[in-house]
Amino acid sequence: MNIVNRIDELRTMLTAEKTNGKTIGFVPTMGYLHEGHLSLIQAARKENEIVVISIFVNPLQFGPGEDFDQYPRDIERDETLAREAGADYLFYPTVVEMYGERPMATVTIHERTDCLCGKSRPGHFDGVATVLTKLFNIVVPTRAYFGLKDAQQVAVVEGLIRDFNFPIELVGVEIKREEDGLALSSRNINLTSDERTEAVHISKCLFKIEEAIASGIIPEVAVAEGRGYLQGHITGTIDYLEALSYPELKPITDVRETIIVAAAVQYSKVRLIDNVIITHEQPRG
Ligand code: PAF
Numbered sequence: 001m002n003i004v005n006r007i008d009e010l011r012t013m014l015t016a017e018k019t020n021g022k023t024i025g026f027v028p029t030m031g032y033l034h035e036g037h038l039s040l041i042q043a044a045r046k047e048n049e050i051v052v053i054s055i056f057v058n059p060l061q062f063g064p065g066e067d068f069d070q071y072p073r074d075i076e077r078d079e080t081l082a083r084e085a086g087a088d089y090l091f092y093p094t095v096v097e098m099y100g101e102r103p104m105a106t107v108t109i110h111e112r113t114d115c116l117c118g119k120s121r122p123g124h125f126d127g128v129a130t131v132l133t134k135l136f137n138i139v140v141p142t143r144a145y146f147g148l149k150d151a152q153q154v155a156v157v158e159g160l161i162r163d164f165n166f167p168i169e170l171v172g173v174e175i176k177r178e179e180d181g182l183a184l185s186s187r188n189i190n191l192t193s194d195e196r197t198e199a200v201h202i203s204k205c206l207f208k209i210e211e212a213i214a215s216g217i218i219p220e221v222a223v224a225e226g227r228g229y230l231q232g233h234i235t236g237t238i239d240y241l242e243a244l245s246y247p248e249l250k251p252i253t254d255v256r257e258t259i260i261v262a263a264a265v266q267y268s269k270v271r272l273i274d275n276v277i278i279t280h281e282q283p284r285g
Contacts, residue, residue: 001083003090007098007138010091014052014139022049026141026168028132031055032072032186033081036176040145041085043173052139053082054091056098060106061127070269072189091139098134106130112155112249116262117273120239125156132157136166143169147176149183151260151275155247175274177203183274190270194235201233202263202274209243209261210276219243219252219259230263239264239271246277256280 004010014024025044029037037053044051055078062068075092082090107129112118118125136144144161146154154172161168176184181203182196191199205226212222223243230238245252246260262275 001079001087001090003079003092005092005094005097007093010052010089010138013089014050017050018140023142024048024050024052024139026135026139026144027051027053027087028135028144028146029053029055030057030071030186031078032074032189033078034176034184034186036147036149036184038081038085039176040147040173041082041087043171044143044145045086047171048142050089051087052089052091052141053087054093054135054139055082056091056093056131056135058098058127058131059095060099060103060130061124063121063123066121067187067190067270070190072186091135098131103130107133107160109156109159112152112159112247115244115249116152116240116242117264118152120264125153128153129156129160132160133164136161136168141168143171145171145173148172148277149175149185149274151246151262151277152249155249158247181207183272185272187270187272191267191272192269195267195270198234198236199265199267199272201230202265202272205230205233205241206261206263206274206276210278213243213255213259213261213278219255219261223261226261230265234265236265236267236272239266 025048027040027044057071059068109125109129113125158170161170180200182199209222209226213219227241241263243259243261246258259278260275264273
């Protein structure tokens with residue numbers, strides 16, 4: 001696996017690969033890799049000849065007072081995991097390499113961001129879209145892989161790729177969970193042990209709502225019941241628990257459309273998110 005810190009160096013290497021007709025699968029991450037990331041690398045490995053992973057904790061997507069400084073980092077461990085999972089290139093730039101002293105141009109997202117995480121993290125998706133625009137232009141991958149735990153991010157990236165005509169296929173990969181159902185996240189390490197124990201109720205609540213909707217209960221009612229369950233089982237603060245259309249992220253007008261039920265819970269040091277996506281064609285269970 002090649003470890004590359006510089007944009008021009010990565011470009012030269014990947015241009016050579018593309019000249020040889022190779023397809024490129026790209027997995028953008030902020031590091032502190034877990035099984036969820038590894039499943040993205042493995043999916044990219046299956047479908048492409050070359051796999052590129054980036055590790056960059058992007059300051060532009062963290063608001064004031066958010067966990068940019070506490071965001072877990074361990075590049076040596078990440079290198080080993082990325083290599084073992086089959087990545088060919090690890091792009092690991094510094095903030096100055098990516099943005100210079102200060103970026104002059106940034107991307108603004110106008111839709112799908114006034115709800116869920118976008119509501120409590122103003123500017124977050126502009127930061128995500130800005131770094132991804134740069135990374136897409138640097139790597140120019142055939143396919144880009146994103147975890148569906150960040151389903152709002154996937155919805156935003158879908159619009160970004162379409163609106164900016166990136167010649168990239170977006171691949172959303174299923175959420176990886178701990179045995180008890182907690183969605184894997186680099187941030188889980190910052191939960192206290194009590195928080196970790198009770199956090200299982202977030203996914204339990206989402207699965208209950210999913211079942212209720214599948215059995216014909218209207219989403220609004222199912223979510224209200226789910227909220228009661230969650231409030232009774234966790235001490236963290238519910239930032240949101242909502243059902244919306246997906247990927248548009250608008251109020252549901254037709255229960256036959258694809259629906260996301262998404263939750264965010266704020267704990268002492270960490271905010272957890274999780275979701276289930278319900279498609280009319282393939283209801284769970
Ligand atoms: O999902 C993440 O880890 C980040 O938002 C991403 C896509 C790597 C952009 O910084």
